[in-house]
Amino acid sequence: MDISFQQVNFAYAPNTPFEKKALHDINVSIKTGSYTAVIGHTGSGKSTLLLHLNGLLKPTEGTVRIGxxxxxxxxKGKALRNVRRNVGIVFQFPEHQLFEETVEKDIMFGPLNFGIPEDEARKRAHELIEMLGLPADVANKSPFELSGGQMRRVAIAGVLAFKPSVLILDEPTAGLDPQGRREIMELFERFHKEEGLTTILVTHSMEDAARYAEHVIVMHEGSAVLAGPPEEVLTDAEQLSAYRLELPRSVRFQKDFERLVHQQLPQPALTEEKLAEMIAALAKEAGEPK
Known part of the structure; x- marks a missing residue:
């Protein structure tokens, strides 16, 4: 499901004394099946852009095409129902949206709301409980009896249960420890690949953008100022600094290493693992007899 923004402007409370322009002439495209990261400092317009992706906000000017x-x-609302059937959003702290009396009912709510038969919705709920690594017996428990990490997985299951074509992740690891962050992000990557999803990650984490995304959009003061592959967008320190962003940690380490040894590595290291691999290869080459 291709997504495109064409000359999109958006203002909160338009034509009032409280009008606040939040998006300015946005022209971006997201291809079906791609993994895109939207990054930017606080107040850059990331969240406003996100809310246009399933019609929670509509452009003041311009057009958004989703499929x-x-x-x-x-x-009008009727035209947006199909969009919302195909676009799932995992908001920050999604566990705050849990409300049903059992885990099973909470996961089933979305599919039932979109007309999926009860038996099929129940089957999906139990499949997701297993896929997300939750104990089988949580199905009949209250979600509020679970640990924080388990509650988040239940909330994510509720979004995945109606099988969206597009999955939007709004800072999905907020509040988690490093291990929990990695587990959740790897879970989303697995679903992205196995289900062929179009995944859009809205994040402050340069590391997550570098590790998982194949396309990056940089927002700054309501405008999309950069777009391209992470190897280009996330390796230019001067350009990122102009938009109040830093290089990903592994790229910073790489640049420090290259200055230290007076030699460039063959490609940008978007993860620590890739950097370690290239340094090991360089060391092995240096140790071999000429």
């Missing part, structure tokens, strides 16, 4: 649906300022 076959064109969204303008005049688009």
């Amino acid at each position: 076959d649906t064109l969204i303008t300022s005049e688009t």
Whole structure:
């Protein structure tokens, strides 16, 4: 499901004394099946952009196309139902959205709301409980009896249960420890690959953008100022600094290493593992007899 923004502007409370322009002339495209990271400092417009992706906000000017649906300022709710059926959003702290009396019912809510038969919805709920590494007996427990990490997995299952084509992740690891962050991000990567999802990660983490995304959009003061592969967008320190962003940690380490040994590595290291691999190869080459 291709997504495109064409000359999109958005203002909160337009034509009032409280008008606040939040997006300015956005022109970006996201290809079906891609993994895109949207990065930017606080207040850059990331969240406003995200809310246009399933019609929670509509552009003040311009158009947003999601698959076959064109969204303008005049688009009515009925036209947005198909978009919301195909676009799932995992918000920050998604466990705060749990509300049903059992885990099973909470996961089933989305599919039932979109007309999926009860038996099929129940089957999906139990499949996701297993896939997300939750104990089978949580199905009949209250979600509020679970640990924080388990609650988050239940909330994620509720989004995945109606099988969206597009999965939007809004800072999905907020509040988790490093191990929990890695587990959740690897879970999303697995679903992205196995289900062929179009995944959009909205994040402050340069490391997550570098590790998982194949396309990066940089937001700054309501504008999309950069877009391209992470090897290009996330390796230019001067350019990122202009938008109040830093290089990913592994790229910083790489540049320090290259200055130390007076030699460039063959490609940007977007993860610590890739950097270690290239340094090991360089050391092995240096140790071999000429």
